[in-house]
Amino acid sequence: MLGAPLLGDGTLLIAERFGVEVPTFQGEGPSTGQPALFIRCSRCNLTCTGCDTKQTWDWSQYQPAEVSTRETVAELARWALSSPVELVVVTGGEPLIQQQRLLPLVRELLAAGRRIEFETNGTIGPDPELLVDGVRFNVSPKLESFGADESRSIVPAALAAFAASGRAAFKFVATGPDDLGRIADLVEEHRLAPVWVMPEGTTAEAVIATTRAIADQVAARRWCLTTRLHTLAFENASGR
Numbered sequence: 541m542l543g544a545p546l547l548g549d550g551t552l553l554i555a556e557r558f559g560v561e562v563p564t565f566q567g568e569g570p571s572t573g574q575p576a577l578f579i580r581c582s583r584c585n586l587t588c589t590g591c592d593t594k595q596t597w598d599w600s601q602y603q604p605a606e607v608s609t610r611e612t613v614a615e616l617a618r619w620a621l622s623s624p625v626e627l628v629v630v631t632g633g634e635p636l637i638q639q640q641r642l643l644p645l646v647r648e649l650l651a652a653g654r655r656i657e658f659e660t661n662g663t664i665g666p667d668p669e670l671l672v673d674g675v676r677f678n679v680s681p682k683l684e685s686f687g688a689d690e691s692r693s694i695v696p697a698a699l700a701a702f703a704a705s706g707r708a709a710f711k712f713v714a715t716g717p718d719d720l721g722r723i724a725d726l727v728e729e730h731r732l733a734p735v736w737v738m739p740e741g742t743t744a745e746a747v748i749a750t751t752r753a754i755a756d757q758v759a760a761r762r763w764c765l766t767t768r769l770h771t772l773a774f775e776n777a778s779g780r
């Protein structure tokens with residue numbers, strides 16, 4: 541649900557940003573454990589029932605004006621560059637809805653020696669200008685078991701563009717071992733690599749339980765396994 545019309549004035553709709561005042565780590569995927577800053581974009585083009593950031597899109601529960609602010613590229617860059625942390629994670633919601641307006645921010649951060657990771661649901665192909673050294677994509681296609689409508693969440697052309705980019709890791713959320721067969725089908729059909737599997741869970745106990753339930757089978761398939769480090773380390777504290 542896109543909600544309010546997107547902005548034509550070069551500003552970005554942001555839900556939150558964190559990691560400067562209270563430091564944290566990239567909690568998921570190939571860069572897990574690295575110090576990171578986070579810019580969480582507002583708005584999503586999917587409506588997963590398992591979503592843990594519904595404040596970015598669910599206007600049945602939240603008021604858009606209360607959970608998002610307009611920020612300029614200059615404000616966001618000044619904030620990010622006030623920290624020495626090298627990795628800036630741009631997440632959401634779905635950040636690539638706003639990728640045109642993110643381009644100048646990406647350019648400025650790269651020029652200042654930062655690296656950028658996009659956390660994306662893989663439904664919107666990346667702008668060619670984002671396919672440059674220093675930018676990577678953690679592409680997380682959403683499954684039916686996560687409460688996604690796969691007729692909308694699996695977009696073959698977008699997945700093909702990410703797979704061809706050489707800059708993507710495919711990070712699937714698993715709610716349990718029953719998801720691994722569906723992940724394998726998608727991996728084979730869309731030739732996705734490298735494959736990362738991440739346990740669902742917003743408590744340390746849930747993350748550990750799901751990790752134990754899936755780890756053997758993820759290993760047997762020779763896939764990568766990631767945790768949710770911020771959930772283990774900080775529980776579900778906001779801004780971490």
Ligand SMILES: Nc1nc2[nH]cc(C(=O)O)c2c(=O)[nH]1
Nearest residue numbers: 565566567568631659770780
């Ligand atoms: N520490 C931390 N790492 C993260 N990696 C991806 C996140 C996200 O919400 O997309 C996230 C997050 O919310 N916190």
Ligand code: SF4
Nearest residue numbers: 584586588591633661
């Ligand atoms: S794609 Fe991600 S942000 Fe969007 S509804 Fe699904 S889980 Fe939430």
Ligand SMILES: [Mg+2]
Nearest residue numbers: 567592593631
């Ligand atoms: Mg999160």
